[in-house]
Amino acid sequence: MRHNLLAYRIAISALAPILTTLFAVRTLRGQEDSAALTQRFGLGPTETGHSIWLHGASNGELHSARPLIEDLREARPDLGIVVTTNTVTGRNMVNGWQIEGVRAYCAPLDLRATTNSFLTRHRIVALISLENELWPNRIVETARRGLPVCLISAKISRKSAKIWKRMPGLRSKMFSSVSMIAPQDRGSRNRFKALGIRERQLAPIIELKSLYRAADATPPALPKPRHAIWLAASTHEGEEEQVLDAQVTLAASDTAPMLILAPRHPRRAPEIRAMIEARGLTCAQRSRDEQPTPETQVYLVDTMGEMPMWYRAAAATFVAGSLVDKGGHTPFEPAAYDTGIIHGWSSRNFQRIYRDLDTSGGAIRVANAAELADAVATMLENPDHYIQSAQQVISQTADLAPLVARILTLLPSAPQG
Numbered sequence: 001m002r003h004n005l006l007a008y009r010i011a012i013s014a015l016a017p018i019l020t021t022l023f024a025v026r027t028l029r030g031q032e033d034s035a036a037l038t039q040r041f042g043l044g045p046t047e048t049g050h051s052i053w054l055h056g057a058s059n060g061e062l063h064s065a066r067p068l069i070e071d072l073r074e075a076r077p078d079l080g081i082v083v084t085t086n087t088v089t090g091r092n093m094v095n096g097w098q099i100e101g102v103r104a105y106c107a108p109l110d111l112r113a114t115t116n117s118f119l120t121r122h123r124i125v126a127l128i129s130l131e132n133e134l135w136p137n138r139i140v141e142t143a144r145r146g147l148p149v150c151l152i153s154a155k156i157s158r159k160s161a162k163i164w165k166r167m168p169g170l171r172s173k174m175f176s177s178v179s180m181i182a183p184q185d186r187g188s189r190n191r192f193k194a195l196g197i198r199e200r201q202l203a204p205i206i207e208l209k210s211l212y213r214a215a216d217a218t219p220p221a222l223p224k225p226r227h228a229i230w231l232a233a234s235t236h237e238g239e240e241e242q243v244l245d246a247q248v249t250l251a252a253s254d255t256a257p258m259l260i261l262a263p264r265h266p267r268r269a270p271e272i273r274a275m276i277e278a279r280g281l282t283c284a285q286r287s288r289d290e291q292p293t294p295e296t297q298v299y300l301v302d303t304m305g306e307m308p309m310w311y312r313a314a315a316a317t318f319v320a321g322s323l324v325d326k327g328g329h330t331p332f333e334p335a336a337y338d339t340g341i342i343h344g345w346s347s348r349n350f351q352r353i354y355r356d357l358d359t360s361g362g363a364i365r366v367a368n369a370a371e372l373a374d375a376v377a378t379m380l381e382n383p384d385h386y387i388q389s390a391q392q393v394i395s396q397t398a399d400l401a402p403l404v405a406r407i408l409t410l411l412p413s414a415p416q417g
C-alpha cells in the first residue's frame with residue numbers, strides 16, 4: 001500500500017484525542033501549565049507583526065540554535081521569531097533568554113487545523129525546522145501558503161531513511177515542499193538525496209552544535225586546582241563502572257586528581273554512590289549538600305542544569321555516551337568551556353568532528369578504564385595543548401554566515417525606510 005499524505009492525516013487525527021488526554025493529565029498533575037495545553041492546539045493571541053517560525057525538539061537543539069536566532073534577528077529586525085518546542089522546559093529556556101522580538105511556545109500538534117491556526121495567528125513568513133523534526137502537515141501546509149520551508153542541521157539516520165523509503169507518497173509530498181535543506185553531516189546528505197531531495201534544495205553541511213556559545217558559569221569553590229580535576233559528563237549506565245575504575249588508578253597516583261561525576265540521569269545517584277563506596281573511594285554528593293574536601297576523590301553532582309559549571313571546573317572532560325553504544329555526546333559544549341576532551345569508541349553521533357579532533361591532537365580516544373586513566377593523566381599534564389588544538393578544529397566548522405545569507409534570500413523583502 002502506498003502511504004500518502006491523506007493516510008498520515010487520518011492516522012494523526014486518530015491519535016489526537018489520545019494526545020489531548022495525555023497533555024490534559026500532565027496539566028492536572030502540574031507537570032505542564034495550562035498555557036502549554038492551549039499552545040499545543042495553535043491557540044493564543046494574534047500577533048501584530050510578521051514572524052519567522054523556528055522549531056526545535058527541546059533544550060539541546062534550541063540552545064545550539066541560539067546563534068542562528070540572534071543573527072537572524074540582527075539581519076531582519078523587522079521580523080519577530082516565534083520559537084516552538086516539544087517540551088515546556090525548552091519553551092521556558094528560550095523565553096528566559098529575553099531576546100527582543102523572540103517568543104517561545106509549545107509546538108502545535110501536527111494537525112492541519114492547529115498548524116494553520118498557528119500560521120495565521122503568528123503571521124508566519126517562513127518555517128525553519130531543526131535536526132530530525134520532520135512533521136508532514138507542518139511542512140506541507142506552510143509551503144501551501146507559498147512560504148519557504150528550511151530544514152537546518154537536518155539529520156536522518158539509516159533506520160529513519162528506511163522507514164521514509166517505505167512511504168513514497170508522503171515522502172514525495174513533504175520533501176517537494178522544502179525550499180532549502182542544510183544537512184548535519186555527509187551521511188544525512190546522501191540519505192536525503194536518495195529519498196528525493198534535489199541538488200538545488202541542498203545547502204552546505206552545518207552542525208548547529210558547533211556554534212555553541214558558552215554561558216556565564218562560575219563553579220563553586222573546590223578543594224583542588226583546576227589542573228587536578230577531571231569531569232565525567234553525562235555518563236550512562238555501564239560507563240560509571242569504567243570511570244570509577246579509572247579513578248581508582250588515578251587516586252593512587254602522585255597527582256591524585258578529583259573526579260567530578262555527572263550522571264546523565266540523576267535519579268541513578270543511589271546506585272552510583274554504592275559503586276563509588278564499593279571501590280573504597282571517598283565521596284561528596286551535591287544533592288545532599290555535602291561539600292568536597294581535599295580528601296574527596298569523587299564529587300557526585302546529581303543535579304540538573306549545572307553542566308557549564310563543571311566544564312569550567314575541570315581541565316579534562318570525558319564526554320560520555322561513548323564507552324557504551326550510545327553514539328557519544330557533543331564535543332562542542334565542553335570545548336566552549338576550555339576543557340580538554342576525552343571520548344570513547346562510540347562516536348557515531350558526531351563521527352566527523354571526533355575524527356578530526358583525534359587526528360589533530362585535539363582529543364584522546366579511549367576504549368576502556370585503563371586507557372581512560374592514562375588519557376586523564378596525560379591530559380592533566382598539559383591541558384592547554386589539547387584545548388587549543390580542539391578550538392582550532394572547531395573554529396573551521398562554525399561559520400554561520402553562509403547559512404544566514406541563504407535563508408535571507410528566501411524571506412520577503414524588508415519594508416523600505
